Amino acid sequence: MSNDALPRQAELRQWSAREIDAEGNVGLDKMPRLATAVVDAAGPATAVLKCSKDQQGRYLVRTRVEMNVLMTCQRCLEPCDVLLGTDSVLACVWDDVTTGELPAEYDPLVTGDVTDLHELIEDELLLAVPAVAMHSTEECQALSVKTTDDVIGEEVETTTRPFAGLSELLGSSDTN
Numbered sequence: 468m469s470n471d472a473l474p475r476q477a478e479l480r481q482w483s484a485r486e487i488d489a490e491g492n493v494g495l496d497k498m499p500r501l502a503t504a505v506v507d508a509a510g511p512a513t514a515v516l517k518c519s520k521d522q523q524g525r526y527l528v529r530t531r532v533e534m535n536v537l538m539t540c541q542r543c544l545e546p547c548d549v550l551l552g553t554d555s556v557l558a559c560v561w562d563d564v565t566t567g568e569l570p571a572e573y574d575p576l577v578t579g580d581v582t583d584l585h586e587l588i589e590d591e592l593l594l595a596v597p598a599v600a601m602h603s604t605e606e607c608q609a610l611s612v613k614t615t616d617d618v619i620g621e622e623v624e625t626t627t628r629p630f631a632g633l634s635e636l637l638g639s640s641d642t643n
């Protein structure tokens with residue numbers, strides 16, 4: 468079920484009235500704004516939508532979206548894996564005017580009769596993109612270099628050995 472592509476369009480107010488749930492995938496090729504914010508994706512986004520009405524008759528869409536993407540680590544400039552994930556409760560509104568009347572736990576979804584689900588999923592993921600992506604401290608190459616530089620005494624000796632081996636390698640490749 469979750470391997471299916473999410474339909475592009477939905478009449479979410481009808482889905483909410485009929486309490487329809489849906490899940491599916493959205494590929495990065497369907498989300499051009501997200502594609503400019505990340506380097507690549509490990510696979511498509513997975514999305515789960517649960518539609519319902521609340522007691523005030525609002526049309527609600529509970530969304531859970533996850534996607535594994537590659538971004539550039541701002542410490543070492545190598546690619547790093549980032550899991551984008553969001554959980555939201557969206558309330559369908561016709562315009563920005565009604566947005567202010569929503570309870571704080573709802574996020575407004577300004578939409579007409581038909582909603583572009585791919586744009587909706589893309590909007591959710593864009594909110595989850597970190598301003599600065601970085602490896603964890605254990606994984607980051609910039610930090611592992613810095614750590615060995617900071618080590619004093621006999622351990623400095625051991626960190627210089629790979630460079631000696633490297634110069635031998637470079638010398639042998641010059642003779643080829």
Ligand SMILES: [Zn+2]
Nearest residue numbers: 540543602607
């Ligand atoms: Zn890094």
